[in-house]
Amino acid sequence: MQRSLLLFALGAACAASASAEDTTKLAKPGEVQTATYALDTEIKLTTDQRNRGISDSLNKPGVQVSLQFAHESGVIGLVQLSSVSKKSYTGADGVNLLLGAGYRFGDPDAWHFGVGLATEFFPGAKFSAPHGIDLEAGVPTDFRTTRYDTSYAVLEIGWGALEGRALNVISRTYRGADTGGVCGQILAVSEDPTKAIECYARGDHDSRGSWLFDLGYKLPLGAATTLNLHAGLQKIRHFKEADFSDYAIGVTHTRWGFQWTAEWLTTRTKAREIFLVQDGDRLRAQDNNRLVLSVARKF
Structure with missing residues (x-):
């Protein structure tokens, strides 16, 4: 599940980074160190493509393909393609492309840190919404077009399996959150x-300047099973209505070369109108509590 964009090239490439470092450390004095980096491809199928607890696939199954790179120097990167709903992201080609790069240092079993940049694109996705309202006439005004593309600066601080991350939005908007995207959405779906x-x-x-925070912990329950805990907070600048928190608890089990995950996600939003999508003749919520199942394979 794409629960958090913070996994872009810091959390998602942590294991690959550690693998690259461990491979070079195993070489004995005088031996040629041939493996100085790790390159992993992962394909994941999920019953619901979620980001920060919000469904990007409108509560439908999704697929995600990731290419993760980690060098022994600490340089890391990610190219990730995920399916999204064309109804949730108006005019979208049905995909989200995430590009990330950064640098990670420290001890994976003790204090470790990371910094990076990431940008996500929603090809073809954009919407037109009113950025003002004429109170006397009671009609919306100043219609403008907004895109969903977003860029982030990321900071990671961790201790062993405990990971804390913070993203700051450096693009003009966070996934289309401007006056038209927030106020206009509330106006469109509310009776009052x-x-x-x-x-x-x-x-x-x-x-611009919004903050997204995440705290995650992974607890081994055996040689092939891990308990995953997550808490997140989103603070959208200028739009308190869009602030929310999300929580998740899940279990991942490795079997036959696949990672099988079952995860319960719950989201606490302030203005649910923002997370409603028109689907035919009814509105569907993207922020509902949900049990999400996924299976992933690395190559």
Whole structure:
């Protein structure tokens, strides 16, 4: 599950980085060290493609393909392609492309750190929404187009299996969160326009400078089984309505070369209107609690 974009090239490549370091350490004095990096390809199938507890696939199955690189120097990178709903991301080609690069250092079993940059693209995805409202006439105004593409700066601090990460949004918006994307969405799906009017009253803003935080812990339950714990917090600048937290608990078991995961995800949102998507003649929620199953294979 793509629960957190923070996994882009720091958390997702941690194991690969450790593998590259361990391989070179095994070489004895005088021997040629041929393996100075690790390159892994992973294919994952999931019953629901989730990001920070929110469904990117509109509660439907998804697929994700990742190429992870880690050099013994600490340089890491990721290219990741994930399926997304064309209804959730208006006009999208049905995919999300994530590119990340960074540097990781420290002891994987003790204190370790990482810094990096990442950008996610939603090819073809964009929407038009009102960035203002005429209170006297009661009609929306200033329609503009916004894209979902987002860039992040990332900091990671960890101790052993405990991982803490923070992302800062350095692009103009976080996944389309601007006045049109937030206030306009509330106005479009709410019967009572009060919340939308309050949102518009704060003026026209983007969400650059937003913060996303994650804390994760992995506890071995045996040679092939791991307990996964996660907590996340999202603080969207200028739009308190879009703030939310997410939590997850799951188990991953390795068998026949595959990683099988069952995970329960729950999300606490402030304005659920933001996470509703028009699907035919009804609205579907992206932030509902859900048991998500996935299977992954690395090559």
